[in-house]
Amino acid sequence: MKKLISFTLASSLFFISAIHLHAQAAQSAADRSKALSGLFAEMWEDRLQHSPEFASSIGDKRWNDQLTDYSVAAYNDRLARGRDYLLRLAAIDTTGLSDQEELSKDLMARELAEQQEAANFKPWEMPVDQFNGLQSSLPQLVSQLSFETVKDYDDYIARLKKMPAAFQQITDNMMTGMDDHRVPPKYLLEKVLVQVNTIAQEKPEDTPFARPLKKFPSAVSAADQERIKAEMLDAIQKQVLPAYTRFAKFLQGVYIPAGRTEPGVWSLPDGDKYYAFRVRQSTTTDLTPDQIHQIGLDEVKRDEAEMLVIAQKLGFKDLASMRASIASNATLHAKTKEQMLDLYRHDIDQMKTKLPDLFGRLPKAPLVVDAVPAFIEKDQAPAYYEHGTPDGKRPGTVYVNTYDFAHRSLANVESIAYHEGLPGHHLQISVAQELTGLPEFRKYMHYTAYTEGWGLYAEHLGKDVGFYQDPYSDYGRLEADIFRAIRLVVDTGVHSKHWSRDQMVAFFKEHSGLDDATVNAEVDRYIAWPAQALGYKMGQLKILELRAKAQKELGAKFDLKAFHDEVVDSGALPLDVLDERVTAWIAQQKGK
Incomplete structure (x- = not known):
């Protein structure tokens, strides 16, 4: 099998610098x-064509009958195209162009170089775990697809028929991974097997793949509905389910026995280097695992x-007694799945009324709350957000995990609602999608530290506008x-300090x-990701x-809405770029 062509970040930057000297x-x-x-266009x-599932997820239907090519050859081709784009990008001098054009070039060059560096690892x-993968x-x-015409259904059926080839491609890749340890x-992997089985x-009719058959639009005739139903169920029966069955047999008989015993990525070839890369990629900082570990301890x-302070106001002598009380307090646990969903909806709705006080630009996109699909709920986080078109x-949808709802505390529902919904992910991602005057790729960039940092910051905003009135919710x-x-402690603990899973759980x-x-779901997530x-x-x-910093330097000139819009x-x-831009904005505000 072909080996993946690697290309280092240093090589990328060398080419960028060399070509830039000859810019016209x-x-x-x-x-x-x-x-x-x-070039951006x-x-x-290129991204849409080679990532048809992503294209479909944002409403571009041109490749709705296709699946991504997961072969090694396709990875090599992607890297080669990326190197060519780096050279062509570097040849364009941005002197005299707008601030946003210069920023777009820098961000794209950074992303392309990072893709080349990632290939080294x-x-x-390793394309599957309990959080990620084709399964x-x-x-x-x-659930991200729209079915409005007969062609939408026919494209979907054609896509279903391509699933066996896609599963075979990742199986081949996983076998190569076994050879490379x-x-x-x-x-x-045993959790993945449960998902697959x-x-x-x-x-066929009970699988998530048959969901489009539940309701047809009026534009689809009765005759077409019958044909589509028969062809879709046939594709699921003869293509999709056999692909899942073969993959399950591969997992059980070949792959799982080869799974590693140590949870930390330090145990992989070049594991320490890989983790250092992932730390830099995720945080967009140059902080070391040791530094981040200490920050985590300090924040805890x-x-x-x-x-x-809250516990003592409620009459508890320490945190342990309050935690025990919450665990046994029936009023702080859901009685039904629907009650959990309704609480999230309530908190998101109440935050909507405060958004004009916090932001000058508000999202136009609607937001709904739904339950995490049953086939993945056991291993999922308490909630997650999925962007709309x-x-x-x-x-946009906030998916709430209702698995084992009777044992999930309701004390943290309010904070999670703000994080995943408003003013968190839905607001930030929707505003990005609705921006004008920027290249399309900018609307879908994802830097974990920024996107998730904003979500966690959004939880704090609830306090700023007077919510968390229930002390248990504030404690939550x-x-x-x-x-x-x-997370800062246990993630660095397992991947850098060689902690065991039991140590993570104990902390x-x-x-x-x-x-x-x-x-358990969180600990396993950090190990997998x-x-x-x-x-x-x-x-x-x-x-x-x-x-x-802005409040201190601007004093009475500080405007929270303007800060948020910036x-x-x-x-x-990336956080370093955000720092530069906010610092420049502060200087600009001082001059007004």
Whole structure:
């Protein structure tokens, strides 16, 4: 099998610098602006064409009958195209162009160079875990599709028929990973097997893939409905379910036995280097795992001090007694799944009324709340957000995990609602999608530290506008905050300090009152997804730091709405870039 061509960040930057020296300075600013815009458009089209599922998720139906090519050859082609784009991008001099054009060029160059560097660690060899992979992404894609015409259904059926080839491609990649000793932990793969078997053992009409048959639009005739139903169920029966069954047999008989025993990525080839890369990628900082570990310990201590104040006001002598009380308090646990969903809807709705006080620009896209799909709920986080389409036809959705609802605390519902919905992910991502005058790729950039940092900062905004009136809910806010601080400790603990899973769980239980289902799902998430969870707290701390800086330097001139608009109005940004832009904005405000 072909080996993946690697290309280092240093090599990328060398080429950028070399070509930049020969940029055609004689070109007019208008010509260079046009060339840059044209290149961005070409690269955007490239992304959509080679990532058809992503294209479908944002409402572009041109490749609705296609699936991504997951072969090694396709990865190599992508890297080669990326190197070519880097060279062409570097050849365009941005002197005299707008601030946003210069920023767009810098962000794209950074993203392309990072893709080249990531290839050194062969991420394609470990394409599945309990959070990511075809086994879950394909059925989840169904809810992101719109079915308005006969062609929509026919394209979907054609896509279903391509699933066996896609599963074979990732199976081949995983076998190469076994040869290279790059495999996930065995116990996590056992969770993947459960997910795969859940779908493999269902009747065709009961699978998530048959969801489009539940309701047809009036534009589809009765005759077409019958044909579509027969062809779709046939494709599920003869193509999709056999692909899942074969994949399950591969997992059980071949892959799981080869799974690694150590949870930390330090145990992989170049594991320490890989984790350092992931830390830098997730946090967009140059902080070391040791530094982040200490920040986490400090933040845990700070949160516990604030939590103790609330506990003592409620009559508890310490945090342990309050946590025990919450765990046994029936009023702080849902009685039904629908009650959980309604509480999220209530908190999001009440925040809507406060948004004009916090932001000058508000999102137009609608937002709904729904339950996490049953086939993945056991291993999912308490909630997550899925963006809608820019045209608003598919709303943004906050998915709430109602698995084992009777044992999930309701104290943190309010903070999570603000994080995932408003003014968190839905506001920030929708505003980005609705921006005008920027290249399309800017509307869909995702920097974990920025996006998740904003979500965690959004939890704090509820306090600013007078919410969290229930002391248990305010305690839940701090519980949610400390849970992100704990992430800094346990993520670096397992991947850098060689902690065991038991050590991670013990630290969680010592410093939080989170239920067992949440603790177990979270710990397994950090093991499967190294450094991703670091971005939340690091991003929040940076935004709070910049806000405090602006308040101190601007004094009476400080406008919270203007500050928020400055933070969100350029889309997602690396934290160092956000710092530079907010610092420049502060200087500009001083001069007014």
